[in-house]
Amino acid sequence: MAYLALIDYGSGNLHSAERALRTAASASGAACEIHVTADADMVRRADRIVLPGVGHYADCAKGLRAVPGLEDALGEAVIDRAVPFFGICVGMQLMADRGLEDGETPGFGWIQGDVDRIKAAPGLPVPHMGWNGLQLHQDHPVLQGLGEDPHVYFTHSYAMQLKDNGDLAASTDYGAPITAVIARDNMVGTQFHPEKSQRVGLQMLANFMAWRPV
Amino acid sequence: MLKTRIIPCLDVKDGRTVKGVNFVDLRDAGDPVALAKIYDEQGADELCFLDITASHEGRGTMLDVVSRTAEQCFMPLTVGGGVRSAANLVELLRAGADKVAINSAAVANPGVISECAAKAGSQAVVVAIDARKSGDSWEIFTHGGRKPTGINAVEFAAEVERRGAGEILLTSMDKDGTKSGYDIPLLKAIRAAVDIPIVASGGAGKASDLAPAVLEGGANAVLAASIFHFGEVSLADARAALAAAGAPVRPFEPQKVK
Numbered sequence: 112m113a114y115l116a117l118i119d120y121g122s123g124n125l126h127s128a129e130r131a132l133r134t135a136a137s138a139s140g141a142a143c144e145i146h147v148t149a150d151a152d153m154v155r156r157a158d159r160i161v162l163p164g165v166g167h168y169a170d171c172a173k174g175l176r177a178v179p180g181l182e183d184a185l186g187e188a189v190i191d192r193a194v195p196f197f198g199i200c201v202g203m204q205l206m207a208d209r210g211l212e213d214g215e216t217p218g219f220g221w222i223q224g225d226v227d228r229i230k231a232a233p234g235l236p237v238p239h240m241g242w243n244g245l246q247l248h249q250d251h252p253v254l255q256g257l258g259e260d261p262h263v264y265f266t267h268s269y270a271m272q273l274k275d276n277g278d279l280a281a282s283t284d285y286g287a288p289i290t291a292v293i294a295r296d297n298m299v300g301t302q303f304h305p306e307k308s309q310r311v312g313l314q315m316l317a318n319f320m321a322w323r324p325v
Numbered sequence: 326m327l328k329t330r331i332i333p334c335l336d337v338k339d340g341r342t343v344k345g346v347n348f349v350d351l352r353d354a355g356d357p358v359a360l361a362k363i364y365d366e367q368g369a370d371e372l373c374f375l376d377i378t379a380s381h382e383g384r385g386t387m388l389d390v391v392s393r394t395a396e397q398c399f400m401p402l403t404v405g406g407g408v409r410s411a412a413n414l415v416e417l418l419r420a421g422a423d424k425v426a427i428n429s430a431a432v433a434n435p436g437v438i439s440e441c442a443a444k445a446g447s448q449a450v451v452v453a454i455d456a457r458k459s460g461d462s463w464e465i466f467t468h469g470g471r472k473p474t475g476i477n478a479v480e481f482a483a484e485v486e487r488r489g490a491g492e493i494l495l496t497s498m499d500k501d502g503t504k505s506g507y508d509i510p511l512l513k514a515i516r517a518a519v520d521i522p523i524v525a526s527g528g529a530g531k532a533s534d535l536a537p538a539v540l541e542g543g544a545n546a547v548l549a550a551s552i553f554h555f556g557e558v559s560l561a562d563a564r565a566a567l568a569a570a571g572a573p574v575r576p577f578e579p580q581k582v583k
Contacts, residue, residue, distance in 0.1 A: 123415075123418045123419070123445055123449070124423075126395070126419065126420075126421060127395055127399075127421055127423075130395060130396050130399075130421075131399050134399070134582075135582060138581065138582035138583075139582055139583060165445075165446060165448070165449070166445050166446030166448075166449070167446055231520070235327075236520050236521050236522045236523075236545060237520065237521070238447060238448045238491050238492075238521070238522065239327065240448065240491065240492060240522050240545070241327050241328060241329075241330050241370065241371075241522070241545065241546065242327070242328045242330065242370055242575040243326065243327045243328065244326065244328075256583055258578070258580060259576070260576050262328065262575045262576065264400070264401055265327075266401070266423070266424075266448040266491075267448060268447060268448065268491075284326055285326075285327055304401075304423075306399060307399060307400055307401050307423060308399070308400075309365070309368075309399050309400055310579075310580050310581070310582060312399060313399060313582045314582050314583070317582050317583070
């Protein structure tokens with residue numbers, strides 16, 4: 112049976128992501144088994160993949176690379192087999208070329224860009240923490256049915272600087288535009304936490320579980 | 326534009342809410358999970374649990390409350406009370422908290438702040454500062470506001486930011502329980518000292534008290550307990566009052582996932 116692999120590499124939001132995926136699946140009737148796993152073979156054969164992540168870029172990258180074969184298995188599934196992939200927060204940032212939090216850390220290089228500290232306008236605190244509105248730039252299947260003026264929960268000090276604006280599916284305004292959702296081919300990623308964004312976030316997860324990229 | 330967060334706060338002892346709670350249609354007002362669910366449905370932007378359990382055994386109970394809440398409420402959850410170490414923080418985050426508030430331990434040993442930030446990232450580390458006016462400045466109190474420390478609150482706020490705190494939960498001991506509005510001069514003084522988000526706490530008595538904390542005091546979020554628990558102010562009232570005064574709030578309409 113088809114299954115979604117939720118990658119377990121020690122990320123703090125793993126359980127919240129699991130609960131939200133299960134709730135979204137049952138609310139939307141998505142026929143999708145969810146396996147929480149760190150097993151490279153399970154990831155290689157998965158039909159969908161969700162990569163959570165929270166905290167430091169370098170720590171997350173290190174934690175993921177400490178699991179034997181995991182990064183290669185992700186590449187085989189997401190790039191070679193083109194299965195639908197959803198990265199959350201640092202899980203999304205890892206899709207970039209590199210992270211610049213406490214030195215330079217290579218990412219997966221799936222999406223061209225760097226993850227750099229938010230340059231805040233005067234009077235705007237960092238971390239960017241709280242609910243902010245989404246400006247949608249793509250009519251993407253994962254972003255359907257979010258309602259009028261959708262708001263989601265952000266908590267981050269670093270953000271993705273994309274090389275190609277064609278990869279930008281949604282942004283948010285924090286003095287300047289901040290990358291909120293990236294999308295290319297079979298991949299999506301959110302800087303915010305859908306698992307903490309009440310109905311809007313659950314709807315995105317439900318959309319993802321039904322998504323068949325062409 | 327980032328919106329002002331409205332945060333109901335629940336005091337929890339041995340797994341039960343302690344401050345009086347008076348909700349119509351709620352069979353067990355002592356159950357923090359049931360209350361959390363109501364606030365979730367009403368569109369709270371975040372929830373805060375303060376664990377005032379004294380005993381060691383109570384900690385496990387709190388983890389269970391956090392875990393059961395996170396199973397049903399898909400919103401940010403801050404948990405504070407009795408957090409002494411990065412290990413305490415990690416177990417609360419694993420249970421489903423998104424942020425952990427450190428109070429007495431951060432004052433006794435500020436190094437714990439950097440330890441926690443290194444372990445889980447600044448965004449997960451809140452330092453709760455309880456301050457009381459003392460002459461021309463504000464002094465920090467710990468142990469639920471009982472113990473004076475002689476530490477200047479404004480200087481301490483700058484220090485916790487340097488050490489990696491991602492947010493300050495600022496409670497005015499002078500205003501707490503008075504229902505006379507938030508402590509605007511205190512908020513302004515801390516705002517001038519730090520660039521991280523500030524949650525205003527202590528003194529909310531009516532919906533119109535919320536906006537000055539944001540617009541004058543520079544707070545990024547407003548926390549309140551009794552006005553919400555007793556139904557004096559609904560979350561919809563709070564949103565409307567903030568919006569009317571010019572503080573941006575999140576549009577909220579209950580809808581189901583399709």
